[in-house]
Amino acid sequence: MNLILLGPPGAGKGTQAQRLAARLNLVHLASGDVLRAERASGSELGKRVESYMDSGALVPDEIIIEVILTRVRAAAGASGILLDGFPRTVAQAESLAEALSAAGERLDAVINLRVPDEELVGRIVGRRTCPTCHAVYHVTANPPAKPGVCDNDGTPLKQRTDDTEAVVRNRLAAYREQTAPLTAYYAKSGLLHEMDGTGAMDEVNEQLTKLVQDLAGDR
Ligand code: AP5
Secondary structure, eight states: OEEEEEOSTTSSHHHHHHHHHHHHTOEEEEHHHHHHHHHHHTOHHHHHHHHHHHHTOOOOHHHHHHHHHHHHHHHTTSSOEEEESOOOSHHHHHHHHHHHHHTTOOOOEEEEEEOOHHHHHHHHHTEEEOTTTOOEEETTTBOOSSTTBOTTTOOBOBOOTTOSHHHHHHHHHHIIIIITHHHHHHHHTTOEEEEEOOSOHHHHHHHHHHHHHHHHHHO
16 A cells, blocks of 8 residues: 655654554655755755755755655555655645556555644654654653663654754744645545544554555455
């Protein structure tokens, strides 16, 4: 199955995608993680995307589309792809459809995680991530066993440079203007499934897994 997890910054896309991909053996492709890895490596691409990411703006389509579609093409045909953070514009959605079709694949479903803005800001400002394994924590909602250290590999946790309140407001504005229209776009093709993302992480994960298993059964 090829799936997209859609939703505003902080909706829980990364948290849920990691769990769902492990449970259902899907390739998890997170555009934000790909870009952060490029920055950490000091690559030319990493330098080109730095200012957009730090201000909370979207990276231009002409840069991100090729970066992500290269990975989609490489993963196509395996047990399935779970996209997190891509597409974020209608142009990205159209290019994804073309790439999947060229690989003899199709998109099976788009799941939109809904969380109100006031909750998103608290989630993002309290987020801590592991630079080694990309595990996602929250200082109160999902703390590591030992404060400030990743449970999986003992790496010191970091706060993302774009996880400040001011940048979050810009990210939410970019989401509303450029990404939210994708819900109508995918509703039109019958692929959209709305999901409440406000419950506890485990509850959301159970509901999401059940939805995806039902969809797989209907194929
Ligand atoms: P990206 O890394 O994709 O960030 P984002 O979409 O803003 O999403 P987040 O990672 O902030 O949130 P999430 O929904 O994954 O939530 P998480 O699970 O971590 O993109 C970063 C930047 O890269 C963009 O701003 C842009 O510049 C660029 N970019 C990336 N893709 C692009 C594209 N396609 N086009 C153009 N530019 C692109 O959870 C958040 C926190 O909440 C965590 O602390 C978690 O522990 C906690 N939490 C999760 N679920 C719950 C719950 N149920 N209850 C309580 N707390 C919870």
